[in-house]
Structures are given as C-alpha cells and as structure tokens.
Amino acid sequence: xxxxxxxxxxxxxxxxxxxxxxxxxxxxxxxxxxxxxxxxxxxxxxxxxxxxxxxxxxxxxxxxxxxxxxxxxxxxxxxxxxxxxxxxxxxxxxxxxxxxxxxxxxxxxxxxxxxxxxxxxxxxxxxxxxxxxxxxx
Amino acid sequence: xxxxxxxxxxxxxxxxxxxxxxxxxxxxxxxxxxxxxxxxxxxxxxxxxxxxxxxxxxxxxxxxxxxxxxxxxxxxxxxxxxxxxxxxxxxxxxxxxxxxxxxxxxxxxxxxxxxxxxxxxxxxxxxxxxxxxxxxxxxxxxxxxxxxxxxxxxxxxxxxxxxxxxxxxxxxxxxxxxxxxxxxxxxxxxxxxxxxxxxxxxxxxxxxxxxxxxxxxxxxxxxxxxxxxxxxxxxxxxxxxxxxxxxxxxxxxxxxxxxxxxxxxxxxxxxxxxxxxxxxxxxxxxxxxxxxxxxxxxxxxxxxxxxxxxxxxxxxxxxxxxxx
Numbered sequence: 001x002x003x004x005x006x007x008x009x010x011x012x013x014x015x016x017x018x019x020x021x022x023x024x025x026x027x028x029x030x031x032x033x034x035x036x037x038x039x040x041x042x043x044x045x046x047x048x049x050x051x052x053x054x055x056x057x058x059x060x061x062x063x064x065x066x067x068x069x070x071x072x073x074x075x076x077x078x079x080x081x082x083x084x085x086x087x088x089x090x091x092x093x094x095x096x097x098x099x100x101x102x103x104x105x106x107x108x109x110x111x112x113x114x115x116x117x118x119x120x121x122x123x124x125x126x127x128x129x130x131x132x133x134x135x136x137x
Numbered sequence: 138x139x140x141x142x143x144x145x146x147x148x149x150x151x152x153x154x155x156x157x158x159x160x161x162x163x164x165x166x167x168x169x170x171x172x173x174x175x176x177x178x179x180x181x182x183x184x185x186x187x188x189x190x191x192x193x194x195x196x197x198x199x200x201x202x203x204x205x206x207x208x209x210x211x212x213x214x215x216x217x218x219x220x221x222x223x224x225x226x227x228x229x230x231x232x233x234x235x236x237x238x239x240x241x242x243x244x245x246x247x248x249x250x251x252x253x254x255x256x257x258x259x260x261x262x263x264x265x266x267x268x269x270x271x272x273x274x275x276x277x278x279x280x281x282x283x284x285x286x287x288x289x290x291x292x293x294x295x296x297x298x299x300x301x302x303x304x305x306x307x308x309x310x311x312x313x314x315x316x317x318x319x320x321x322x323x324x325x326x327x328x329x330x331x332x333x334x335x336x337x338x339x340x341x342x343x344x345x346x347x348x349x350x351x352x353x354x355x356x357x358x359x360x361x362x363x364x365x366x367x368x369x370x371x372x373x374x375x376x377x378x379x380x381x382x383x384x385x386x387x388x389x390x391x392x393x394x395x396x397x398x399x400x401x402x403x404x405x406x407x408x409x410x411x412x413x414x415x416x417x418x419x420x421x422x423x424x425x426x427x428x429x430x431x432x433x434x435x436x437x438x439x440x441x442x443x444x445x446x447x448x449x450x451x452x453x454x455x456x457x458x459x460x461x
Contacts, residue, residue, distance in 0.1 A: 069378040073343055073392035100352040112352030114212040114368065121363055125219040133222050136396050137387050
C-alpha cells in the first residue's frame with residue numbers, strides 16, 4: 001500500500017459511482033497461513049506440551065461461551081410477560097390454565113387456553129419486538 | 138361501511154336537531170305575520186318521526202349486517218405475526234449482505250436437509266452472498282447430469298455456476314415419505330408465498346413454546362406452533378442457541394439465526410430488491426430534473442404572454458387622438 005493507493009481509495013470512497021467488487025483476498029490469507037506454519041514448526045517439544053494445555057483451556061472457554069448464549073428473544077419476552085402492560089393477558093391466561101387443569105380432573109376438559117395464550121404471546125412479542133431488534137445484529 | 142353509515146346518521150341527527158330549533162324560531166316569527174299553517178307541535182312531531190326513522194334504519198342495518206359470523210376459531214386462524222422493524226423493508230435500505238451470508242450458512246447447515254431452494258442458481262449467489270471462487274467450490278460439491286454422450290448415456294459432471302442448488306429429495310412424494318406425510322415446502326419464494334412475509338417466517342421459527350398451552354390438542358406427529366394456521370405443524374423446532382458457528386463470530390442465538398435466515402429467504406424471493414430500490418431512486422432523480430426543466434421551459438414560453446400589456450384608448454371626439 002503506497003500513498004497513491006490511499007489516495008485512490010479515498011477518491012473511490014468519496015465518489016458514489018464506483019462499485020465495490022466482491023473478491024476474496026485469497027493471496028494474503030495464503031501468505032498468513034504459511035507464516036503461521038513456519039512459526040509452529042520452530043518451537044521445540046518442550047513448548048509443545050504448554051501449547052496443548054493452552055489449547056485445552058481454549059476449548060473449555062469455547063464450550064463455556066456456547067453455554068452462555070442466551071436467546072435475547074426469550075429473555076425480553078419473559079420480561080414483557082411479567083410487565084404491567086401484559087398483566088391483563090397474563091392474568092387471563094393463568095386463570096384459564098388453573099380452570100382447565102382443574103376441570104380436566106373432573107372429565108370436563110373441553111376448554112383450551114389457546115386463545116388466552118395467543119393474546120399473551122401477541123402482547124409479549126409486540127412489546128419485545130423493538131427491543132429485540134436493537135439487540136440482534 | 139358500518140362506521141361510515143353511523144357517521145352519516147349522527148350528522149343526520151344533529152341536522153335534525155338544528156332543524157327543530159330553526160323551525161320553531163321560524164314558526165315564532167311567522168306566527169307574528171299571521172300566515173302560520175304549521176303549528177310548532179306538528180313540526181316537532183315530524184322532526185321526531187324523521188329522527189326515529191333514521192335511528193331505526195341504523196338499527197335495521199346493524200341487525201342485517203352488523204355482527205360478523207366467525208366460522209373459524211382463533212386457533213384455526215393461527216396467531217397473526219408481530220410486525221418487526223426489518224431494516225431491509227425500509228424504502229431506501231438494501232439487504233444487509235453480511236446477514237445474508239449468515240442466513241445462507243443457516244440454510245445450508247439447518248434447513249437444506251429437508252427444504253429445497255429450487256429457483257436459486259449458484260450464479261445468483263456470486264457478488265451478493267459468496268465470492269466467485271466460493272460459489273464455484275460450492276457448485277462443484279454436487280454432481281449434475283450431462284448432455285447424452287455419443288452412446289446416449291447420461292454421465293455426471295461436477296456442478297457449475299449456472300446450475301441450481303440441488304433439492305434434498307428427488308420429488309415431492311419422496312419428501313412426503315421421508316417426513317411422515319408432510320411436504321416441506323420449497324423455500325425459494327416462501328417469503329412472498331406466506332401471509333405476513335418475513336414476520337411470519339421469523340415468528341414461526343422462533344415461536345415454538347416450551348409446551349403447548351393447557352387443554353390444546355396437538356395431533357400425533359405434530360408440534361404446537363401458535364403462528365401456524367391450525368397450530369399443529371409437522372416441522373419440529375430446529376433452531377436452538379449455538380446450533381451454527383458463524384464465521385464472523387456473531388453470537389448464534391436462535392433468534393439471531395432466525396433473523397438471518399429470514400432475511401436470506403427474503404433475498405431468495407426478491408433478489409432484485411436492491412436494484413429495484415436503486416431504480417426507484419433513479420426514477421425520482423430523473424423525474425425531478427424533468428419537472429424542474431419543464432417549469433423553467435414553461436416560464437420561458439409564457440414570458441411574452443405574461444409580460445404583455447394591453448392598453449385600450451377609446452377614440453375621443455377631439456381631433457387629436459394619441460396612440461401609445
């Protein structure tokens with residue numbers, strides 16, 4: 001990258017009629033790989049054991065990261081369900097669940113709570129939608 | 138329709154009320170002149186009768202057309218998806234192509250085992266989702282039929298950019314057989330093909346509750362999903378947190394994957410969207426320029442007419458008439 005490249009890059013960024021080319025930076029990656037290979041070859045057997053330990057730690061960290069992923073949608077909707085805004089829907093849903101679970105014991109289980117569930121889900125997703133989009137990429 | 142007729146009727150009632158007042162006033166004034174054929178009482182009765190007819194017509198209309206009969210239960214309709222603020226649905230926004238790349242990864246690793254993408258060739262991925270070399274490498278992973286050779290045999294060749302993404306099953310019957318009788322729909326145009334579009338797809342993918350609500354009946358081999366009409370869907374929940382490892386290290390939560398794959402499917406259904414919006418912008422630019430030009434041309438063409446002055450000097454009786 002000479003100074004001329006910088007100037008042309010700036011010029012191209014400023015002009016709206018230039019097009020961005022989707023080409024893979026293949027050559028640079030290959031060079032990097034070669035460099036890393038040579039570096040890996042250099043250290044002797046003593047360092048190799050240390051590296052293995054480090055790798056194990058890294059693996060553990062990765063596993064931890066995977067476990068840590070919490071779906072923001074679930075979290076936000078749970079908060080919304082508990083919020084004041086969705087209180088009537090949640091109240092009706094809970095009441096229906098109680099009624100239906102008690103009634104099914106008596107053999108009268110004809111009613112279902114789908115409609116109440118819909119109202120609650122609608123309220124919760126509606127409330128969580130803008131928050132969710134601010135979190136997701 | 139009903140609301141409009143109600144509005145009209147309230148207006149009618151108001152005018153009728155005004156009419157009563159006006160009529161009584163006029164009656165008072167006309168009685169003084171002594172030519173009163175209508176007594177105030179009769180006029181009031183007429184107004185009251187007219188009002189009663191108006192109100193009655195509303196009641197009759199409501200009786201006939203007011204209450205709508207719902208033949209379907211809410212469960213059969215399915216829960217209407219929530220509207221999400223998709224960026225790419227705004228008028229002057231393009232697809233997020235990094236999201237498309239992630240979404241294509243999700244499609245390949247998760248959806249492609251059951252759902253085909255028959256209308257998308259590898260060449261359309263070039264420049265929008267993959268680079269040329271990546272798309273070529275991906276195409277070469279699959280084999281396609283060649284033209285018949287000299288002996289009439291059809292051989293196999295590695296895929297090219299012009300080939301279409303292969304389907305997981307040979308035909309619909311095979312797909313049904315493998316999926317317990319349920320046909321996984323082709324996803325090429327699914328965003329256009331479903332009411333609610335992106336919102337529906339996203340809600341469906343993320344909307345599986347942990348357990349169906351109390352009392353809900355779920356058929357054998359079906360799963361409860363509130364957004365699917367009928368709530369019993371053959372597809373089980375597939376997106377779980379951390380299912381995919383994104384190459385750009387975005388945390389792969391279930392909703393993130395659903396969002397990415399929905400945007401990808403929107404691209405698959407409308408690959409021309411970015412160009413279409415650019416074309417719209419071009420049209421706005423060109424028409425605004427043409428409009429401005431036409432305004433100036435109009436001013437120029439009308440200048441002689443707008444700036445002329447007409448003077449009329451009547452002929453005078455005197456000898457000397459001046460002319461300008």
